[in-house]
Amino acid sequence: MTNRLPLVAANWKMNGSRASVKELLDGFKQNLPGSDVEVLVCAPAIYIPLAADELAGSAIGLGAQTVSEYAAGAYTGEISVDMLKEYGCRYVIIGHSERRHVFGEANGTVANKFYFAQGNGLKAILCLGEQLQEREAGVTEQVLSEQLDAVIAKAGIAAFTDAVIAYEPVWAIGTGHTATPEQAQEAHSFIRLQIARHDDHIADGIRILYGGSVKADNAAELFSMADVDGGLIGGASLKVNDFLAICQAAR
Numbered sequence: 001m002t003n004r005l006p007l008v009a010a011n012w013k014m015n016g017s018r019a020s021v022k023e024l025l026d027g028f029k030q031n032l033p034g035s036d037v038e039v040l041v042c043a044p045a046i047y048i049p050l051a052a053d054e055l056a057g058s059a060i061g062l063g064a065q066t067v068s069e070y071a072a073g074a075y076t077g078e079i080s081v082d083m084l085k086e087y088g089c090r091y092v093i094i095g096h097s098e099r100r101h102v103f104g105e106a107n108g109t110v111a112n113k114f115y116f117a118q119g120n121g122l123k124a125i126l127c128l129g130e131q132l133q134e135r136e137a138g139v140t141e142q143v144l145s146e147q148l149d150a151v152i153a154k155a156g157i158a159a160f161t162d163a164v165i166a167y168e169p170v171w172a173i174g175t176g177h178t179a180t181p182e183q184a185q186e187a188h189s190f191i192r193l194q195i196a197r198h199d200d201h202i203a204d205g206i207r208i209l210y211g212g213s214v215k216a217d218n219a220a221e222l223f224s225m226a227d228v229d230g231g232l233i234g235g236a237s238l239k240v241n242d243f244l245a246i247c248q249a250a251r
């Protein structure tokens, strides 16, 4: 099996201020774990230039939380891949459940965004995940397949070579109801298998993060599972010590 470098990504969502961005990044920089875990911060778009300045020379990567599926032009309110790259972003979260369920991004839009970002030099963190009623109805695997297949159909399997996937059960996000390590492992191994049906090598190398109420005290257990390669961290990434403890747990 490939040795996959663990990745821990902060998803700050629509939280913070100039002051808190500086304070959090200062704290992260002071106690960063070694090079055996990759650490990434996905900041609100307006704070990306500030975060880029704060992170200059540090090993912490910078990412965005969403991006336009278009290159440039008359798309009021949107931010392009090139704009994010100009400010030092290397990653972008695509298809987060809040984008899907609050802002109505369908599988097709998510696929377009993934395709455009991956094709133009940003690494996508593609989020997949079922809602509670879908899990209860026993259709989790069907939902995950549909979400994944839409992206593979649009972008091709080769586009996943340096992409990242995040499994984020919607019922676990921001609720405190973390998936059990076994539930996470089951979904992660299913996702890896779906990719392996197209390309074994890519399936073996791709990092699959778990997201949904990861905390300092449950991270190590989750990250110990064979197919869990790190985490996408919401609430706990807004507290310096909690986030650093989660990064440590991924080593």
Ligand code: PGA
Binding pocket: 011, 168, 172, 173, 174, 175, 211, 212, 213, 214, 232, 233, 234, 235, 236
């Ligand atoms: P949470 O969010 O850690 O607050 O549950 C995770 C996410 O939405 O990425």
